[in-house]
Amino acid sequence: MEFTSFAGNKRTVTSDVARRADFNEIPLISLEAPKEVLLEQLRDACTRVGFLYIQDHGVPQEKIDAVFNVAKNFFAQDGTTKNQINYKKSSILRGYEPPAEVRTDETRKPDLNEAFNWGYEKSLDPLPKAKEQPEWKANPMSGPNVWPEFPGFKEAIADYYGEILSLARRLIKLFACVLQLPEDFFDQFVSTPGAMGRLLHYPPQAANDAEALGIGAHTDIECFTILCQGNVPALQILNANGEWIQAPPVPGTFVVNIGDMLARWTNDRFISTVHRVWNVTGQERYSIPFFFGANYDSVITTLDSCLTEGQTKYEPVLAGDYVYRRLAASRMEKKQEIQGKA
Ligand SMILES: O=C(O)CCC(=O)C(=O)O
Ligand SMILES: [Fe+2]
DSSP: OEEEOTTOOEEEOSOSOEEOOOTTTSOEEETTSOHHHHHHHHHHIIIIISEEEEEOOOOOHHHHHHHHHHHHHHHTSOHHHHHTTBGGGSTTOOEEEOTTOBOSSTTSOOOSOEEEEEOOOGGGOOOGGGGGSOOOOSOTTOOOOOOOSOTTHHHHHHHHHHHHHHHHHHHHHHHHHHTTSOTTTTGGGGSSOEEEEEEEEEOOOOTTOOSSOSEEEEOOSSSEEEEEOTTOOOEEEEOTTSOEEEOOOOTTOEEEEEOHHHHHHTTTSSOOOOEEEOOOSSSOEEEEEEEEEOOTTOEEOOOGGGOBTTBOSOOOEEHHHHHHHHHHHTBHHHHHHHHHHO
């Protein structure tokens, strides 16, 4: 079988069934490891697998639990209430996405999940100097969030998002070191980052019906993702041999995976790995991904140190443009809009 992601990456798939993996296949890394050890483990994980678990990340469990709570309560509402903030009312896909409206894998039916999407706001950023940063120059992803009138919802998300944003800025410094760049190399690119969060709810599905999945096979768009999985196993990743392997939740960890923006920046030195969610546990599944990318008005040009004989596979792109086009490509109505413009 052959799979081509929306980023245009072709992957061979040997079988549609996922097997168990060990921590060599998806490394588990403590952020409290001595710096040299940590950098070597991150280098291995980012360049060999593109997926890892991080532990000792410092995000308080209560803040995580609080977001899962509001997520469950939000999705338990009726459709009419949730659709008051339907994402189609937002030009930048913020708000509620009902099931079966996003097709992440073009070879299957639209995804089964429902979602709530939000993005970066300076008011959610714990970095004091963020407030003084200039607004993004015009780009297709700038715009306001929409929040439901649901008690405690925004507060729980803001608390969690602040923690994850700080963790992401910590990680990108480590990635700069892995790439043998100055530790603060990326800081100017992530001062007001494109940083989207999602609450996701996946219904259980039958193991023998793969016409649609919780979320179809895809690569993530931004630099990297920090994913909090809850406790229901359903995430699978496609390894370099074209085999699906399971990436079950590990208590106390987040999954981190490299996305296409960092793959572009590093000319694929850091690998953006295909993954999907297929929930055959019989249980409702909730997860909270956070996608961390460059300020939407920055241009992503392959790093000189990552050129191969002076060449790169990737054209420079404006971050906001790239993210918008990719998001729109998997959303049916938006797709016509971008095809019209192309
Ligand atoms: O829910 C998950 O475990 C993964 C979600 C995901 O891959 C995504 O939202 O891009
Ligand atoms: Fe993903």
